Amino acid sequence: MGNATMKPETAANPARIEYDPATSTLRCLGTWTLYGISQLEQTLPLSQSHPPVHAVDASGITQMDTGGAWLLQRLLADLEQQTRPIPCKGLGQEQQKLLRLVQGGSTSQQLTTAPPPGILERIGRLSWAHVEEALSFLAFIGETLLYFLRSMAHPSRIRWRPFLSNLQTAGINALPIVGLLIFLVGVVLAYQGGIQLRAYGANIFIVELVTLTMVRELAPLMAAIIIAGRTGSAFTAQIGTMQVTEEIDALRTLGIPPMEQLVLPKIFALVLALPLLTVFADMVGIFGGMVMSQALLEVEFREFAQRIPEVVPLSSFLIGVGKAPVFAVIIATVGCYQGFRVGGGAESVGRHTTTSVVQAIFLVIIADATFSILFSWLGI
Template sequence: MSVCAEPPTAEVDADRLRLSGAWTLAGFAAGLPEPPADLPVLFDASALSALDSAGALLLLEFEAAAPSPVRWQGLSPRTADLLELVRQRRTPAVGEGAAAAGCLAQLGRAAHYHWCELRDVLAFFGELTVVYARLWLRPQRFRWRPFASNLQSAGLDALPIVGLLSFLLGFVIAYQGGAQLGRYGAGIFIVELVGLTMLREMAVMMTAIIVAGRTGSAWTAQLGTMQVTQEVDALRTLGIDPYEMLVIPKLAALMVALPLLTVFADVMGVLGGMVMAQLQLGVSFSEFLQRFPQAVSLRSFLIGVGKAPVFALLIALVGCYQGLRVRGGAEAVGRQTTVSVVQAIFMVIVVDAAFSVLFSWLKI
């Protein structure tokens, strides 16, 4: 014990660096030895009483600071083996070309991460396709009770927030547009502005974003928690397919709920625009409703509602996929929930932009 407690020293003696004492974590309690200003290229380790990985790391730092390659003397076989093992396993320092190695390592890690993510996505879609085909052939296996529960949570329970925000959105659009139209005596065209904006674009977009932040994140957290508590593994042990029990009912429920929520958002958005048109421009409810069928065609309404199932599919797939990817504890659940919301909203906006370009190209 007294030998291990001997403090480490490094002294220059003629043309060599004499190393003595216990170069261990316990020996460093008294302080780390400093490298001499002029390091010789011969290291004499014959007086070393003990060496561990911490001491070997410090010796390798001394070696790297030497002006030329170091020659070792007096190393015991065990000490030499430990020094060589630490030399092979340590992370290179900045001065040893770690910048280039770090860039290559980061590039490799990023490529490996994206490859694994692509593989996981393909596996998720493949398994989901198999389960869907099995349910198509045997529809009696469909889980109606989880479907009804998800339909209530994703659709019925979302009516207040969707209705309020859609009403306010229509109110704001009419206020901002009416201020400009009123200057030119074209206040009646507020009907076209509110109707086309809400029915064709904003109602379905706002509803999808609300559902992505409200329902998609909740499903990710739910499935992630089930992954952490190994409930998903328990379902597989019982012979129950988690995709059939957990994913398909959510997907089907949201594809039914989101178009209905979009229609409700259309009504509330137009109602908000009507209220503002009455207050700001003097356009009465009867005038607004009388002009509305002429200003907004059935095609515009169907285009808006037709986007809803696509958005619902994206939100449900992203939410369930990120939930089933959770590995770890509560931190992983929170991280994947954040990723789910960001990805779902991003994909909804990108797909909506693609729809706009496509409809413009088709002139519809």
């Protein structure tokens, strides 16, 4: 502020600093108030070439408010950074209280800046965060199971319209992307295996390689991974957006349990859709292998198709399809759980959607590995 906005007493006695070379003292004079320090504030911090200062004499300050106290504290801090702590003398009792008040606020701000945590502390915090999330996920699974049992005891509580809507989005609408990717997987599998079989003259064994691998492992696993990235993320985004817009709270206010309206229909729909998608993936993947087998190994479609019942037992087909409901429960549960954990805004929706996809794929692969070990022990 310029002098035009100063009060009369401030304009007559403005805040200023004078240097006494005899005693190496800075003398603070005038009215150190909000209206009088505007010109003086522009001269701070002091330059590196100022004369040596051994003390600050504030006895010449006629008036001082918190603005002036803040500027005086700034002056003392500037001097301390360039030399050493400088004593300040001559302040009245009230002025000393103002200065201590300003110094206390500055100190509290410095104390709030904690040093970065060490490596052990970071590991501990990360581990505890994972433990808390695991316990929260188990609690969510338990709550979902209770609502599932209630729905089985009272089928009239099942929300059929959301179920059919989710069945269309998770099943029918996913057919093109699942079909395209699994077809390409079948082509790649037949190509990579066919090169090796052709070197040994065992072209016909491409049927075993493609069909058994596709039916037992690749089709259910790839379909589950695709659905986790496509449908599981959509579940999280939908519920997360409803959390942000407080639609979940509105459902509870209306007496509609979010579990019955949002979670169970999604789980039921995906449990029905994923096995059907797995069967579809089996057929499309085998067809891709047939195309590449005819082009690379000269194994005709008819010969390939006639050999399938001979080399693929029904148990392998049922094992592949039987994994799908388990994968579906994992994907839908993780997607809904991460959706309910959203809080804040759009950034949280994106973060939990990414977490949902990663966790769902990770748990699906763990479940598939567990099935493989279990079937190996059982000799299936």
